[in-house]
Amino acid sequence: MTAILFYSRNPNPRLAVAVARYLGSDVVFEFASPFHPAQSAKFRALNPSLRIPILLEDGHSLWEADAIACRLSMRAGSNFWRIDDEMPEMIRWISWGKATFVHACDVVHFERGTKQRYGFGPIDPAVLAQGLADFHEHGRQLDAHLVGRDYLLDSGLSYADFRMASYLAFNDVAGLPMSDYPQIDAWYRRIAALPAWDHPFAGLDTPQLPPVSDKG
Numbered sequence: 679m680t681a682i683l684f685y686s687r688n689p690n691p692r693l694a695v696a697v698a699r700y701l702g703s704d705v706v707f708e709f710a711s712p713f714h715p716a717q718s719a720k721f722r723a724l725n726p727s728l729r730i731p732i733l734l735e736d737g738h739s740l741w742e743a744d745a746i747a748c749r750l751s752m753r754a755g756s757n758f759w760r761i762d763d764e765m766p767e768m769i770r771w772i773s774w775g776k777a778t779f780v781h782a783c784d785v786v787h788f789e790r791g792t793k794q795r796y797g798f799g800p801i802d803p804a805v806l807a808q809g810l811a812d813f814h815e816h817g818r819q820l821d822a823h824l825v826g827r828d829y830l831l832d833s834g835l836s837y838a839d840f841r842m843a844s845y846l847a848f849n850d851v852a853g854l855p856m857s858d859y860p861q862i863d864a865w866y867r868r869i870a871a872l873p874a875w876d877h878p879f880a881g882l883d884t885p886q887l888p889p890v891s892d893k894g
């Protein structure tokens with residue numbers, strides 16, 4: 679069954695591409711700009727919110743990076759998306775992360791990165807301060823959990839680690855204080871050492887993101 683993964687270099691599409699690369703997925707990678715006027719009609723039919731990643735399999739469109747990771751793991755016959763006794767634990771970390779740590783990283787990255795790349799206006803100091811405060815609050819809990827462990831789950835690397843790390847690949851622009859959290863820092867270095875995470879776009883013709891303006 680032919681599958682197309684529509685992606686860009688932005689955080690959630692990057693996450694889906696990294697998952698596909700890690701699993702060695704049999705998918706066709708297709709770079710997309712769904713908000714470009716020439717492409718929006720096509721992508722609106724695949725996802726009403728125009729967001730990517732999108733996995734298109736035999737005319738069926740699946741959107742949301744987490745759902746795509748689940749599907750790619752199924753297709754690969756992998757336990758990267760746990761389907762055993764650890765599945766509840768994995769889902770706990772995905773769910774907690776999306777509501778707390780990942781969300782805080784997203785807020786900071788959006789102010790310092792996305793808004794500046796795409797000219798969405800200056801950094802809002804109050805929003806940035808709240809994002810950083812949330813990063814510290816939830817980072818403390820994540821750091822404590824990672825004491826004495828390499829990954830979030832007892833048995834090792836899972837999709838929960840990729841989701842939790844999804845915005846940390848953009849820390850050159852987000853500037854989150856990783857060194858305040860030695861366990862998170864060490865955990866992220868383990869993930870960043872994976873070629874699939876470090877170079878997800880290797881061999882693909884993928885335009886660079888617009889640069890971050892220094893006027894933010």
Ligand SMILES: N[C@@H](CCC(=O)N[C@@H](CS)C(=O)NCC(=O)O)C(=O)O
Pocket residue numbers: 686687688689690691710711712713728729730731741742743744
């Ligand atoms: N909750 C969605 C968020 C998807 C999303 O916000 N995608 C953004 C990038 S992070 C997007 O489509 N941006 C347009 C683009 O990258 O061209 C997911 O996890 O897949």
